[in-house]
Amino acid sequence: MAAHNDLGKEGESLAVDFLRRNGYSILETNWIYQKAEVDILARKDDLLAVIEVKTRSSIAMGLPQDFVKPKKIRLLVKAVNAYVQEQAWEVKVRFDIIAIHQLEGQTVLEHLEDAFYYFS
Numbered sequence: 001m002a003a004h005n006d007l008g009k010e011g012e013s014l015a016v017d018f019l020r021r022n023g024y025s026i027l028e029t030n031w032i033y034q035k036a037e038v039d040i041l042a043r044k045d046d047l048l049a050v051i052e053v054k055t056r057s058s059i060a061m062g063l064p065q066d067f068v069k070p071k072k073i074r075l076l077v078k079a080v081n082a083y084v085q086e087q088a089w090e091v092k093v094r095f096d097i098i099a100i101h102q103l104e105g106q107t108v109l110e111h112l113e114d115a116f117y118y119f120s
Contacts, residue, residue, distance in 0.1 A: 011055025012039055015098040018109055024049060033082050036075035048091045050080050055100040064099035065112055073116055
């Protein structure tokens, strides 16, 4: 597996551990719907958190969260709409980003709640 894939998988594992420690139940990881892959679907009380994980080895080229582009947001929204309908849930949905990068030999993890909104 390519090094960037290993880094991404490591980041997703760190994100899952972080979410569990903070009271979230992990429903799905790497859930695929059509052309979209949702990194993490997690539930906390009556909230469905849709988590996009971005992991970078450094921030020299920008912060990890800066790499969540409008096309990805549209795909996530479409996928999550299908997921909620499939489950027949009445839940509040929140789109989060977990941004992970290395800084001075330390792993930095930032949970950005309500990281983006989508208006059609």
